[in-house]
Amino acid sequence: ECKNLPFVGERLANKIWEIVQTGHLQRLDHLDAKTDAMELFCNLWGAGPKTAETWVAKGLKTLDDLKEHGNLNRQQQVGLKYYNEFLDRMPRSEAEEIGNIVKQAACDVDPALECMICGSFRRGKSTCGDVDVLVSHPDGRSHEGVMFLLLAELKENGFLTDDLTLMDNQKQRKYLGVCLLPGEGHKHRRIDIIVVPYSEWACSLIYFTGSDYLNRSMRLLARKKGMSLSEHSLNTGVVRKGQERLVEGTPLPVFNEKDVFQYLGLDYLEPHERDW
DNA sequence: GTGCAGTGTGA
């Protein structure tokens, strides 16, 4: 029956069948200590399968082992510090509070700045894994240097507690970090901020609203139509040989999200319909 | 059987 559901094929259906019949999946019995450690380590921000593999190979098993012998890079140290806090998601209302603080700070930097909370929040989800904020300036040029000023503003009152990207130059447009709402009883939360030229607002908005699955689907569709979609632009006349791009193509005029759907021949999707 | 998105940051 469930095999008729999308993304449930024969292999998965058999597993579901086994669980329904026996209340158990044998395949899970063979999972060992190594698998446990791999999962533990891959949930650390900044670590993936490769790094986890080297840690397991060294015989490391616990988070305490990592602190001592993991040779953690800067991001992973932050990941370890907030390991448990980063595991869970925040209520939508909290994401909104965090977003509002960023909006206020942006307004203090320049009242003309436009600021939108994207990601799962914009898709209307009831919980959010982090807060994704898109920032730009409608005059088309004053976004330059804004990231630096915005972060300075947000650090003023200790709202940003840790950086996962370094601000080693003024030109950075993508910030990943950690924030903490003022007052008691709040957890540290992940925050992502991007500052983009206004000409890229629509493509950035599509990208940052997601979902990631929808982004990949739209980008694949673009590719099949000889186009290329990124957070910067939708290009036409792209010529590829496998992965490499032989001809860049030309950016199509895109003024809003609807334009992108239209060029791709898709019906427009409201943000809450993009939650694939 | 093959391919599966495109880009930014850190080291």
Next chain:
DNA sequence: TCACAC
């Protein structure tokens, strides 16, 4: 260039 992230 690779690993990891969005």
Next chain:
DNA sequence: GCAC
């Protein structure tokens, strides 16, 4: 797992 799915589209081709």
